[in-house]
Amino acid sequence: MNKLLLLSLGGVMLTACSQGANKNAVAEKAIAEKDVAEKVNASVVEVPSNLALRDDKLIPKQIEPKDAVQTGLLTGELQVTPDNGLSVLLSITNNQAYGVLIQYRSGMTADLQIVDPQGEKVWAWSDDMMFTQALRDTSIASGQVVKVQFTVPESVLSNLKGRGYSLVAKYVGHATESKQVAMSDVTISLDPYIH
Template sequence: MKTGLAVMINVAGVAAIAMSINACAGVHPASSGHHLGGHQGSRLQDEASMNLGVLQGALTQEADTWVLTVTNPTASPVYLSFNSGQNGDLALVAANGQVLWRWSESYMFTQAMRESTVAAGGVREVKFTVPAEVLAKAKPGMQWQASFNGRLVTTGDAAMAVTRVKIE
């Protein structure tokens, strides 16, 4: 018991020191910890609609894979935080707004907080493999929606708006 208690105190101490360091560096301590569990796709979509973000997205299809290309068009690096190992999400959405399929529902992700940087002019790719039966459901009037899960370290805001491709 004594050893376990000492470990808990040390972990708490390290967390307190990390929060102090982040505060001094201008990092919002809760910027990446809003929802540590559960599904976040709809929250990101709603927030991204309000905040256009700093990064730009383009969604392209290569056979059964959709590629979300994330670009930093600015002259400065963009510092990002992530709540999990998930970089982004892809959804097939009906004309009435109903989500028919979501890529992330087939996966589990680590719940590790992490940070990353997209250099000035830098590009990142997030790839989503879509099952053939889902591709077959895609009909005119529907759309593909891709979101990038990176959040701005300084504000906690979505770093990029949701990218949409309407099916013609």
């Protein structure tokens, strides 16, 4: 009976040892995988959301925050990209559950201005433009996005000295069936783009 007891105890001990060895092997494998993952993550460069990768260079990219308080039937968003000056895209979105009737009093849909730190206009995109004087009536459907492209020349940017200048997009459409403003102005800082 002692032999049977000893054989049973020996079998239990062998099983326990092999399970401990398996646990050690699993733990060592997990540590090795973690080391590899850390090395891979260390070699990957994440581009911050406020920068864009262009020609292997990081450049500032600025978008008006979606949670910015805007009053009006339509919402606006500015996207700025350096490109021999600045390329500026104004996206006008109808987030209402219904179409919005808009009237334009000229051929211009929106204007872009640069204002100084005191809020005074120093440049406007429309300064060197001519627009028809015809009335235009249109409807912007629910969910529709209207895009307006502007260019700010490098010569204009080089005249700006110091910090605190802003781009202001002004939508010129008027809501015809509401007393509410069609869209409030959209403002974005020029500080990242002035050297």
